[in-house]
Amino acid sequence: MTKFTDLKLNPKVLKAVQEAGYESPTPIQAGAIPPALEGRDVLGIAQTGTGKTASFTLPMITQLARGRARARMPRSLVLCPTRELAAQVAENFDTYSKHVKLTKALLIGGVSFKEQDTLIDKGVDVLIATPGRLLDHFERGKLILNDVKVMVVDEADRMLDMGFIPDIERIFGLTPFTRQTLFFSATMAPEIERITNTFLSNPARVEVARQATTSENITQGVVMFKASRKDREGSEKRKVLRAIIDAEGEKCTNAIIFCNRKTDVDVVAKSLKKYGYDAAPIHGDLDQSQRTRTLDGFRGGDLRFLVASDVAARGLDVPAVSHVFNFDVPSHAEDYVHRIGRTGRAGRDGTAIMICVPRDERNLEDVERLVQNAIPRLDNPLGGNKTEDAPMQADEKPKSRSRSRKVKTDEDPAAETAPGEEAAPQEDKPKSRRRSRKKDDAPAVEADAQQADAPVEQADKPRGEDKRRSRGGRGRGRDGGSGRDNKVVGLGDHTPEFIGLSFAERPS
Structure with a gap:
């Protein structure tokens, strides 16, 4: 040797x-x-x-x-x-x-x-x-x-x-x-x-080794995760990360958490600190003195979690890093090799766990193709492929859904509601019919008003006659007429006098 x-x-x-x-x-x-x-x-x-x-x-x-x-x-x-x-x-x-x-x-x-x-x-x-x-x-x-x-x-x-x-x-x-x-x-x-x-x-x-190979003493795994809703992906993904850390327990003495974007580095570090985890960020936009203090604290064991962008993926020699967590699947497959190379150094055992959302599955395929190995799939510590939905307040309901239901009720009461929504109440249907009848009756009311002022020769129109019958002979005069110059506007309950005249044949 x-x-x-x-x-x-x-x-x-x-x-x-x-x-x-x-x-x-x-x-x-x-x-x-x-x-x-x-x-x-x-x-x-x-x-x-x-x-x-x-x-x-x-x-x-x-x-x-x-x-x-x-x-x-x-x-x-x-x-x-x-x-x-x-x-x-x-x-x-x-x-x-x-x-x-x-x-x-x-x-x-x-x-x-x-x-x-x-x-x-x-x-x-x-x-x-x-x-x-x-x-x-x-x-x-x-x-x-x-x-x-x-x-x-x-x-x-x-x-x-x-x-x-x-x-x-x-x-x-x-x-x-x-x-x-x-x-x-x-x-x-x-x-x-x-x-x-x-x-x-x-x-x-x-x-000395095949290009882009990973160390054999690093245990690898990936958690396939799908958020319950797109706008909740970030918070639920951070919840999965915390669950993975908790599941590792005492085996996780310290860890580097890699994110693809600098903004995510700050958000993840802040979230971990909020929930009681000892974490600090490091990326290219931070002041050099702050970066140095953070690294010194991590090397010295005063800091447990270092949340980093790829600025820390290369060449940083911290011998005793027990875990590497990839919060994101790296965009370049080679970066995966360098990220997980921060653990399992100098013959030590290490663990590397990655979280993969549906849009990153293609990047995951690139990583597996590069390392020429399938990365084992791990169970989500929270159960299933997504975290449990948080209770939704009444004012958090998506506006688009309520608008959609309202349109369907007004325009087509028989239309199906969206999946997961309650059917529209039956009381809404008469409401729409009343609006429809009011709209259809408008010409008839107008015609009725015109009929009241119509001359005698048009008084026998069936529509006007039906209206007055239904209204019980409204506006009858003192002699049984219409009340307007004793003009006959319809038979009603009164028989005019000429009807009762006899037409018997006169003696020759």
């Missing part, structure tokens, strides 16, 4: 490694350190959590042990995609170079330019930076990259996801052609492969 003493490292570096408690290198370290010490370019492909950081820090410190840096001209350069990863690399240099007199500077956003300029002006052996802040210093004339002997690109695939590839290509052009390049990535996307073919010279390719 290979040991660090077999790798021809500087004795002072070996002493620091032993003091850190390490004896044997990981496969990526054993494969990358020897060619790096020979001065060759290295292309390292390994899943997260396999010790890639030491794969380049140890040979770099050995090579930089001799020599001295000049002002504004760093001797080596390490590029990282995020502030947290850059800070972690700086910590590794401090650990392994404590017996070697090397200077370093950390160039990241959220920190004063003045302090960073002061360090650069003194001259640094190791410059650790994010691409954006490095170019800011260069454009201000505070940095010269002509003396870079070793250049490292860490988490290159994450650089691609974050849109840093144009910046990386520009930085490559600012460094000497004779530099040594150590290039590390968890996956090899076509764009990453193009860069390696362009800027690396006959690299030693070290691939």
Whole structure:
């Protein structure tokens, strides 16, 4: 079995490694350190959590042990995609170079330019930076990259996801052609492969695991969840998350909870705190000092739950993370590998549980296709595929449903009601008929009014006659007439006098 003493490292570096408690290198370290010490370019492909950081820090410190840096001209350069990863690399240099007199500077956003300029002006052996802040210093004339002997690109695939590839290509052009390049990535996307073919010279390719594989000591699972209503999905999904945490019980000593969106990070963290869970958010929009305090609290065990965006998915080395909860299925399948790689590190067992809603099922298929394994389906701790509906107040009933029922009652009383709704009361039907009769009778009333003023020759119209019969001979005069100039407007109960005349035949 290979040991660090077999790798021809500087004795002072070996002493620091032993003091850190390490004896044997990981496969990526054993494969990358020897060619790096020979001065060759290295292309390292390994899943997260396999010790890639030491794969380049140890040979770099050995090579930089001799020599001295000049002002504004760093001797080596390490590029990282995020502030947290850059800070972690700086910590590794401090650990392994404590017996070697090397200077370093950390160039990241959220920190004063003045302090960073002061360090650069003194001259640094190791410059650790994010691409954006490095170019800011260069454009201000505070940095010269002509003396870079070793250049490292860490988490290159994450650089691609974050849109840093144009910046990386520009930085490559600012460094000497004779530099040594150590290039590390968890996956090899076509764009990453193009860069390696362009800027690396006959690299030693070290691939210790199949691309985008998950660690075997991580227990995985997914809870398929469907909300009772679309507008309740967020709150019910957070309820499922709390139920999953409670179901894990004491096994969940601490956990990282990943969300796809920064806004969800804040909402989930606030919700967990509301229900008594010790949680805090971390994402790119927070102040750097706050992010540092949160991470320090999580590493130190003072914080149990870290709710994070993918800014924390890469390279954060917190050895004893027991659980990873994916509140969302990641949009990029590769991110799933890096997220769950935060648990099960250094040979420990870990647990990764994901919540999947119907719209994320396609992303879940992409993840399973990438890892070439079906993720086991877990039962919803709340039972069924959705949480129980909360009691609905009377004023919470959807307005659209009440409108729909009202329209059906008025326009078509016989129409069926929507599923789950009560049938319209029978009293509503006569109401609609009364309105209909009133509308139909309007012309008859008007005609009746006109008939009252009509001349005698039109008085025998059947409609007017029926109306007066039904009203019991309204408006009869003192002689049995109509009360209007003794005009006969109908027989009624009175027989006119001429009817009673005899038409007997007169004697001849």
